[in-house]
Amino acid sequence: MTQTFDIEALIKLRKQTRAISDALKVQASDYLSTLALLIRPQTFFGEYLQGAQRSSGRETQHHFKELKELYDRIASAEPFKLVNELEVPLNLISTTPELFPLEYDMVLSQSGQTIRITSPVRWVVGFNSFDLAQFRKVIKDPNRSSAELYRYVVHYLVLFYCLSKSPGMSRLFEGLRFPVSFERLKDFGDLPFCVISSPVRSELPDESVIRNSTQIAGNTSFEELVGHENILEMNDEIRQRLLLTIEGL
Template identity: 60%
Template sequence: MTQSFDVETFIQARKRTRVISDLLRTKASDHLSTLAPLVRPQPLFGEYLQGAPRGSGRESQHHFKAFRTLFDKHAGAQPFNLMNELDIPLNVTSSTPALFALEYDLALTSDERISVSSPVRWVVGYASFEPSRFREVIGDPNRSSAELQRFLVHYLMLFHCFSKAEGLGRLLRDLRFPISFQRLEGFGDLPFCIMGSPIDAILPDESIIRQSTEISGSQSFEELIDEDALDTMQDDLREQLLVAMRDMPPKT
């Protein structure tokens, strides 16, 4: 969308984006819910997790040591600056994965920034641990160290479980909702699990963004899905089959 701002065209683009995004998010949530048992921390951590049944002693110890190393790496660093040590057993109050809006800041000028959200990518977190609240806790000068640690433990736990789930990444990629690990602004080097989708969204020209926010009076904007997005969708399996056919040896 590089043309001049046209209200009717913009409204149609927003409607198209919302319809497609809602459908994609529903499918992504369904996949995540179905596969949730594969990333539950209880089987990995056993007695190191509060309320979990006893697991394989050596394997549980291995996962806890790896998690403690991960926690120590991030807890004392910016922007968390936590001095607390991990309590055993770990108190993970939620182990149900959920999808949250992926948001980032966009600088329009040196002193004007807006919040941009993606309609086709989401942060994977645990229920009741929204990234927006996590950001608020980090930025609060009177924050509770205990609450900050709970957020950090839950997001690191999710990262650990996803990174240890063999084959899950390939499965989600085949389902067209790939998982990647990404750092987000304001959270230091903390790795977040990001779920994508088979369609990309774009930011229009800054003049359109500026006029939209001026009209709405809001300092937020959502990326838009292009009207040709469905026509240009990639089918990885189809492409692999076509390549396999092309690579077949010629008839003798």
């Protein structure tokens, strides 16, 4: 990994990173679309969804009650401060899952400058038409529409609930080497998100490289890097598991 500022080496690493990231995202997106039927909100909420058939199942009542408790706790707190009640029936504009870039802030130690870092090998799962970057903009907008903010909160909360209640989905992704985790992200309060990671590790170079790169580019954003060595160090979990199975036999 680049620890000193070498423009040619950095350009090469960025090209490799983009190629690797694009290939991994295509694969992760394919897995997600194939398994999307396993996380259909209709399965959990039934008649509580707009346009759904009526049912009297206790399970759907239980799921909706839990969702409402989550909503009441999270939506009323910072940074959302929504006064809207959870509407019944739920009006979900989109239920097609999509991958959005995972971003976070890094403060450079010398200058104190905040740099927005993007991971090329991890993504946040959201519903189509509910872009995570736009969600962040809505939250920070002092003139934001409470109706628009409500839609974002509800859609991400419904998706989290469906995924967290589908342990089989997590096991499938784990077996495909794209593990699923649930994380809270800065700027989004206590709202939990589903994050899909790839089997390849990315990393940041020395701060001086980040500082020089952003100064040349004239912006405050940087992408973690993936190189040839990161591919070589990939772990084969099945191989490791089988070796442990026969150890001592």
